[in-house]
Amino acid sequence: MxxxxxxxxxxxxxxxxxxxxxxxxxxxxxxxxxxxxxxxxxxxxxxxxxxxxxxxxxxxxxxxxxxxxxxxxxxxxxxxxxxxxxxxxxxxxAYRLPGAVLVHPAATLGVGNTVGDGVVVFAGARVTTNVRLGRHVHLNQNCTVGHDSVLADYVSVNPLAAVSGNCVLEPGVLIGTTAAVLQGLRVGAGSVVGAGACVVRDVPAGLVVKGVPAR
Ligand SMILES: CC(C)(COP(=O)(O)OP(=O)(O)OC[C@H]1O[C@@H](n2cnc3c(N)ncnc32)[C@H](O)[C@@H]1OP(=O)(O)O)[C@@H](O)C(=O)NCCC(=O)NCCS
The missing domain is CATH 3.40.50.20 (Rossmann fold)
Incomplete structure (x- = not known):
């Protein structure tokens, strides 16, 4: 059915x-x-x-x-x-309806990942292993998410961005298109990483950072 x-x-x-x-x-x-x-x-x-x-x-x-x-x-x-x-x-x-999990068949979700309600994974996105995707996380086309990372509820990773292994993206973080977040870093709740930025140290909550290195 x-x-x-x-x-x-x-x-x-x-x-x-x-x-x-x-x-x-x-x-x-x-x-x-x-x-x-x-x-x-x-x-x-x-x-x-x-x-x-x-x-x-x-x-x-x-x-x-x-x-x-x-x-x-x-x-x-x-x-x-x-x-x-x-x-x-x-x-x-408030309407208590379940979220659809939609993973484009041209995306790859590796092994041992957990995927929250309402997650959408666009074509070409790659998620490796032991990654936690919270509710309503959206992974846009051709982005990558490395091992052991945690993407909390409502995170968006835009096209071609690369989130390295062991990263934590707190709720509502936006990673702009083609940006990179280096391994083991934390981006605080609601922060925005600009398109093309390279994040080289933790980002506190509620900030916009851009550039290489991101400031
Ligand atoms: C970083 C960002 C959040 C800033 O947005 P904003 O605060 O509205 O910025 P503005 O457009 O007002 O620009 C402010 C300044 O930052 C610069 N700037 C904007 N985005 C930038 C970026 N990604 N990298 C470097 N500089 C940037 C602008 O040139 C401007 O510089 P100036 O003050 O010297 O003229 C936004 O530009 C961005 O990159 N968002 C991600 C977009 C994305 O991923 N789109 C794909 C959708 S699928």
Missing amino acids: SVDVVIVGCGGHGREIVGIVRAVNEVTPVQRHWRLRGFVDDRPAESNLKQVQRLDVEYLGPVSWLRDAPAGTHVVLGVGDPRVRRDLGDRVD
Whole structure:
């Protein structure tokens, strides 16, 4: 029996997830297919609604649509920015719907990892071993996460970024595209590592760091 899934947020990031759902279905027995019910979004831009239509996916209504969603409906948060995703997640949690874990078949999740509710792994991402991914972590295209790292809830790792082994990324951290975090470092809650940065020492919570070395 297929399982219903709803994407919350129909901006670009949310619409990218449509491709992941379809790619997963292509390699999954039909009984375990995701049935993409559609998008919910409180203020969808006209341009996004047009793109949703082009993808042949339904716009269901505002986020509150989830209140009466059929039992067993899963949700995935379709927002890249960790702060916005966390706010959305707090709202959606009130509806007590499970999060869909979506791992693109062209990504590799190694052995001995733990994966939280609502995790999304885009094509080309690589996770090695003994990595903990918290709830609603998003690993974007072609990023890498090394052994024994912990990525807490709502962390985002953007395309081509490299998180080395034994790192700790606290809740809501954003690692910008092509950035590197060297081994064993901790990035504090809510901090943002700019695109292209190289993190060479721990980053306290709530900071924006950029450059090489990141400051
Ligand atoms: C670092 C970052 C968070 C800063 O955002 P911001 O505070 O809004 O920064 P601004 O755009 O106002 O720029 C402020 C200054 O930082 C510089 N700057 C911005 N991003 C930078 C980066 N990644 N590396 C180095 N310098 C950067 C700007 O040139 C500007 O310099 P100036 O004051 O000398 O003119 C943001 O630029 C960034 O890199 N975000 C990650 C984006 C990403 O990963 N996108 C991929 C999405 S899939």
